[in-house]
Amino acid sequence: MDTESFDAIAKLAYQESGLQLAVEKTSMIQSRLRHRLKILDLESFSQYSAYVCSEKGLAERRHMISALTTNVSHFFREKHHFDILETQARTTLLPKLRSGGAVRIWSAGCSNGQEALSIAITLLEIAPDIGDMNLKILGTDIDSNVVDFAKTARYPERLTSGIPPGLVSKYFGAIDTESERVYLAKNTVRSLVSFKELNLLSEWPMRQRMDIIFCRNVVIYFDQETQNRLWPRFHRAMPLEGILFLGHSERIADPENVGFFTDGPTTYRPTR
Numbered sequence: 001m002d003t004e005s006f007d008a009i010a011k012l013a014y015q016e017s018g019l020q021l022a023v024e025k026t027s028m029i030q031s032r033l034r035h036r037l038k039i040l041d042l043e044s045f046s047q048y049s050a051y052v053c054s055e056k057g058l059a060e061r062r063h064m065i066s067a068l069t070t071n072v073s074h075f076f077r078e079k080h081h082f083d084i085l086e087t088q089a090r091t092t093l094l095p096k097l098r099s100g101g102a103v104r105i106w107s108a109g110c111s112n113g114q115e116a117l118s119i120a121i122t123l124l125e126i127a128p129d130i131g132d133m134n135l136k137i138l139g140t141d142i143d144s145n146v147v148d149f150a151k152t153a154r155y156p157e158r159l160t161s162g163i164p165p166g167l168v169s170k171y172f173g174a175i176d177t178e179s180e181r182v183y184l185a186k187n188t189v190r191s192l193v194s195f196k197e198l199n200l201l202s203e204w205p206m207r208q209r210m211d212i213i214f215c216r217n218v219v220i221y222f223d224q225e226t227q228n229r230l231w232p233r234f235h236r237a238m239p240l241e242g243i244l245f246l247g248h249s250e251r252i253a254d255p256e257n258v259g260f261f262t263d264g265p266t267t268y269r270p271t272r
């Protein structure tokens with residue numbers, strides 16, 4: 001890929017999604033986009049960059065972003081966050097739900113849904129009747145492919161490795177296909193969770209505040225400026241007793257300045 005095409009694609013990816021493409025990753029970016037060139041019957045990256053940056057390439061931009069995002073996720077990734085969630089559920093969320101209140105939990109940058117389902121299972125483990133209460137877990141991602149995948153709630157066996165053994169049969173039904181065994185989340189889990197496409201840099205249509213926000217392993221792909229714009233928005237989106245979880249290598253640079261304090265490993269609570 002020539003420098004001009006790289007620059008045009010990197011600029012567009014940044015504008016559209018906040019993704020920062022490093023020039024050292026050019027070969028990885030090329031291999032992720034090659035499939036798009038094939039589908040569009042284009043011969044070079046300069047043709048592709050011209051097309052995707054043009055008016056005609058508007059629809060292609062979503063495919064480009066989808067190809068460029070890193071979607072790796074696991075069930076119960078960074079288990080300590082689910083332990084904190086469990087404590088918060090016992091002390092704050094369940095009393096609120098049991099007294100008729102609403103609880104909203106957001107997995108922002110949910111990839112293929114494993115994080116949102118892990119949240120649902122954590123809560124079901126301590127309150128099997130939680131489906132009768134006013135709880136909603138929302139998973140959102142910019143990448144429509146992962147959102148579509150998450151909606152199916154079907155996971156090939158290799159993607160289920162983080163689920164504690166006893167919980168697999170409790171919350172998933174096994175289906176043997178010709179090529180592999182897949183696990184379909186049961187209704188008790190699925191009914192708590194919904195998935196939608198959402199770019200974190202755009203407007204957020206959610207009306208209600210989010211008691212818990214998981215935004216893990218997402219902002220690592222953003223520059224400091226984009227991250228700094230996001231923190232006050234998360235702050236406004238949650239109540240005083242809310243919690244924001246980031247990924248293990250992500251930090252709010254100056255938490256006090258944006259209304260948070262650090263309350264555990266990459267765990268933030270509002271100060272005001």
Ligand SMILES: C[S@@+](CC[C@H](N)C(=O)[O-])C[C@H]1O[C@@H](n2cnc3c(N)ncnc32)[C@H](O)[C@@H]1O
Binds near residue numbers: 017069112140146
């Ligand atoms: C590495 S995955 C993290 C998944 C999950 N949160 C976890 O920690 O396992 C990062 C996800 O962030 C999404 N993402 C990247 N930029 C985004 C944006 N601007 N708005 C919403 N999602 C975004 C990607 O599509 C990807 O699915």
